[in-house]
Amino acid sequence: GIQVEQSPPDLILQEGANSTLRCNFSDSVNNLQWFHQNPWGQLINLFYIPSGTKQNGRLSATTVATERYSLLYISSSQTTDSGVYFCAVGVTWVGGTSYGKLTFGQGTILTVHP
């Protein structure tokens, strides 16, 4: 199966700092998503980004599918950004047929101090 590696495993920031989280994957994919798990355990979808670049407020993401990696940028971090960030990848669409396997990385634990 597809291997997914996220880095760094842990990240500690002061409020206001910027950060970059990375997701490497071992095979071609056409589904890649970033999630934030807050300290209460809720999983929130940040981006659906199998290729290209997207931005949503202080967060942006870029996926370079041909080089098998994706980056999540957090600018001007806030304490509410703390939690675990996961990427998930899969091949879920081939020639008009849908497939359902998604593989998650082990996550990056982000702690933002005030």
Add this chain to the structure above:
Amino acid sequence: EAQVTQNPRYLITVTGKKLTVTCSQNMNHEYMSWYRQDPGLGLRQIYYSMNVEVTDKGDVPEGYKVSRKEKRNFPLILESPSPNQTSLYFCASSLRGRDTGELFFGEGSRLTVL
């Protein structure tokens, strides 16, 4: 409000006592999936369903059963729970299709098997 609802949210049970965790979504999504989250292992896919009466195994299906008799419901069944199934379980759903695979998660069900 668009949501994925899981029940129960917390459950303590004993080895061998059959239990069902329900999952329901109100977004008319074709795709539904179950994951378990364990410390250091991230999220691992148990089963998924591409549509009514269509289910398939994920990466860790042993000890679990699912059924998809209605589009909105996707229950997870533990016929004979064991302590190694103590975990945090998440249900998720999405539309199928090339550009519509954004995954929405329920709030999680924390299961303890004694």
